[in-house]
Amino acid sequence: MTPVRPLRTDRLRLAPTTPEDLPFLVELDSDPEVLRHILGRGRTAQEARDYWAPQLPGPMWVGHVDDEPVGWWALWPREGGVTELGYRLARRWWRQGLAVEGARAVLDDGFADPGLDVVRAETMVVNAGSRGVMRRLGMREVRVEVRRWDEPLPGAEQGEVVSELTRQDSRSTLS
């Protein structure tokens, strides 16, 4: 994986995450709607700090419109040569095409690394927004996995959809 570097899109300035982003990540995770399909409730400030602090800096970007942070995008290296895409936006920025706009930029940057062949993303089947982002990115839904959870979220019985974007497919869908 190449080091995370600053990126720009038409509307977004994507800055590599630093520990200074912690207050924004804590605020984002305090919204129960934002974590609806992830935790089923908002995180307390302490929970969010405990979760995020060890991950900063990391292979993530915080996107800004003008100087306001709107959300984050991540490309996490996983086992087996796979990289996982993630994203999370503050609610007031939803449905404006920003998740796709930021994801295109980070995927483009990720595939600049010749060692990256496949990007994977996972979401609950019932997470229509996240599936919409994956569809717009040209990702293929490769399987649905119904997993066992100690405390399943509503819709967990429908499973998690796993989507992938190959380097080859990215050539036609990202440019």
Ligand SMILES: CC(C)(COP(=O)(O)OP(=O)(O)OC[C@H]1O[C@@H](n2cnc3c(N)ncnc32)[C@H](O)[C@@H]1OP(=O)(O)O)[C@@H](O)C(=O)NCCC(=O)NCCS
């Ligand atoms: C999921 C999320 C990132 C989408 O961000 P966004 O900026 O609103 O997405 P976009 O505007 O780029 O939309 C991408 C596509 O998804 C569709 N979409 C977005 N939200 C949707 C929703 N709630 N229901 C149905 N479709 C939705 C859009 O209409 C668009 O498709 P279209 O161009 O064909 O109309 C945002 O809702 C979010 O941060 N949710 C909470 C965190 C989360 O669930 N992250 C993913 C975890 S796997």
